[in-house]
Amino acid sequence: MNRAFYERDVCAVAEDLIGCVLRNGPCAGLIVETEAYHESEPSCHAFVGLTARTRTLFGPPGIAYVYRSYGIHALVNAVAEPEGIGAAALIRALEPIEGIALMRERRGAEAVADLCSGPGKLTQALAIRLDDNGASLTGGPIEILPRRAALPAPGIVRSVRIGITKAVELEWRFSLAGSRFVSRPRPR
């Protein structure tokens, strides 16, 4: 995907990422779940303004925002909207496509549905690390590729975001309808 894809409303970006492919080296997966975050709402890290932590979020669209969650996990986002606006789409789950043996090794799990069914799991499976923060998603080793085909009906489900305590009412979570590879709790 090129820069123009990311330089749009972050909800549109998050929704359009469903069905695209996230790849890092030999491992790749179909994006089946995303969430949008925008500086205008308090659950977004960028809500506090420009700080050392949020610098990436305000950077150019099409770069990765990777941060540590709960002191343990790395979570990866695609930075969206024009440079200077803090917004990003969190990638929450993948359907594994390639490099499954390596994913199993990294995750210490066997079932394919357990490899990338959560934002902390998929970064571990694809070996996306904190030092990838700020890396380009349009030309670097980590890349997002367009949908190969139209999404199967019934398409995309929209629901509230997960694990946040503010702006909980916004339906900014997007999932591939009926996918077994989304994180819990599954959307209705």
Added chain:
DNA sequence: CATGGGATTGACT
């Protein structure tokens, strides 16, 4: 400088 709180996961009851 001290402190509180997560965009989570996996183990356990």
Added chain:
DNA sequence: GTCAATCCCATGC
């Protein structure tokens, strides 16, 4: 269903 692990950063004194 409950709960601990673990650490960076934003905030406030």
